[in-house]
Amino acid sequence: MSYCLNPGCSKPENPDDVKFCRTCGYKLLLKERYRAIKPIGQGGFGKTFLAVDEDKPSKPRCVIKQFYPQAQGTNTLAKAVELFNQEAVRLDELGKHPQIPELLAYFTQDDRQYLVQEFIDxxxxxxxxxxxxxxxxxxxxxxxxxxxxxxxxxxxxxxxxxxxxxxxxxxxxxxxxxxxxxxxxxxxxxxxxxxxxxxxxxxxxxxxxxxxxxxxxxxxxxxxxxxxxxxxxxxxxxxxxxxxxxxxxxxxxxxxxxxxxxxxxxxxxxxxxxxxxxxxxxxxxxxxxNQHSPVAATPAITAKPVPQPLTTSSPTFVTQSPSQVEKELEEMKTQFLGTPKSQPNKIQSPNPISQPSTKSKIDEELEELKAKYLGKNNT
The missing domain is CATH 1.10.510.10 (Transferase(Phosphotransferase) domain 1)
Structure with a gap:
């Protein structure tokens, strides 16, 4: 839809494909590019409209401020003119900042002043x-x-x-x-x-x-x-x-x-x-x-919680800790040598004479395995 900017128009709504108001004949495009869609505010000194910049391919939304003072007093009118001009000057002086609306245009058309700025949604x-x-x-x-x-x-x-x-x-x-x-x-x-x-x-x-x-x-x-x-x-x-x-x-x-x-x-x-x-x-x-309780400069006003990404480990295998390796080696040792002394009810090996040499050999092999795995984990 196109909205007629003529304050006296009785039917300001128009299709978006026309260039002149069908009711009053008023030109709908400002500077041949800014098309008002609907009014979004009104005060004693003018009206504000949501608009579209037809000159850009993406047709971004913008805001049109129309200076239309309804006050009749000379001093009040002069102050209104000053404030309207002042906003354009200040925005132009400030330049670009991501948290201040950018001034897009400031001009006079059909004896009325207009200010066009970035729309903040x-x-x-x-x-x-x-x-x-x-x-x-x-x-x-x-x-x-x-x-x-x-x-x-x-x-x-x-x-x-x-x-x-x-x-x-x-x-x-x-x-x-x-x-x-x-x-x-x-x-x-x-x-x-x-x-x-x-x-x-x-x-x-x-x-x-x-x-x-x-x-x-x-x-x-x-x-x-x-x-x-x-x-x-x-x-x-x-x-x-x-x-x-x-x-x-x-x-x-x-x-x-x-x-x-x-x-x-x-x-x-x-x-x-x-x-x-x-x-x-x-x-x-x-x-x-920020002296005692530093807070990052990100707003938390009704902000929704952001889900944290899941952490995935790059290896496809599970790395064992030294305690796990030692436990498994101890189990292997038990299988070969019999039950540890901490369990006296179990029957000991029938050949106590040959046991020390067998135990020594197994211990040696297990120590090699332990050194191999634990040494690898510690590097």
Missing amino acids: GQNLAQELAQNGALNEIQIRQLLNDLLSVLQFCHTKQVIHRDIKPENIILRGSDRKLVLVDFGAAKSTTGAALNQTGTSIGSPEYVAPEQMRGRAVFASDIYSLGATCVNLLTARSPFDSYDTNNDRWVWQQYLKTPVSNELSHILNKMLESIPIRRYQTVDEVLNDL
Whole structure:
């Protein structure tokens, strides 16, 4: 199916083999290659569509973001334009990273702005939480290892995300990796930008106090990630895990499963309201996180167990241990010499005079066999 991108179209559904909408005549292909399939999101500033890139043989899926502000205020509209442009600029600045959607195109068509980016197939963590319940400590540690590396990449590129929350973290279905999306609120810290007071932006539940005052810093993203972990551990809003009367976090009271003192210390330091008391860099968090309980950076959120391969031994025969060889040689010796002295009820050999010489010869042969097999096993 092709979906018409004209906001005023009364019947936007079309067959996938037509180039113009049968209802309104609107052109269905953007830049002669991107075809919308269905709407997947809508906000005050535009719509988001699942689409197909018809220019590539594999026809991979992608996402079309259409800038279509419905707010009428001049200031609001200007801010909306800034944020839409900003997302394209930030994605372009960041370049390619396996856990950030790639920017595919940014252009204007029919007096409307469009942004096309890589489609991430999976559920966001808010959906995962609703479906599977609260996370445990192992999952949170792995989540932190996975996402902190993405934040490290962003901060190295001098970009502050400014809107980290469960809804903006997608668990990709193909490899169970976490992908950070929606860079519309992202801010560059290059030049004098970091020292300028900007607009308060982000989701209030997850925003650091200094960011609420328009003074976001790198540590502001660390705060938001800490608040996200609190939400995923308690299945409660971060607002409901903070005691405003005593000005302190009380999220430990609402845990679904207990966590270690080490993880509690790390999360509380990520959530310090005064920036200077908080972790200043991602490296500081990672060092504390993996100091005592190192966890590989592979997500464990609702991950299915991977069966371990069976171990097959290359030889086609069974190798005997020295004790097994000695036991078998002792049995052979018993057959030739009679019953050992440890069994007195058995009749001894009728010729005690000839026995020592016979025993000596057999012992000698058995020693040779023992040396042959045991020597072979020991090499």
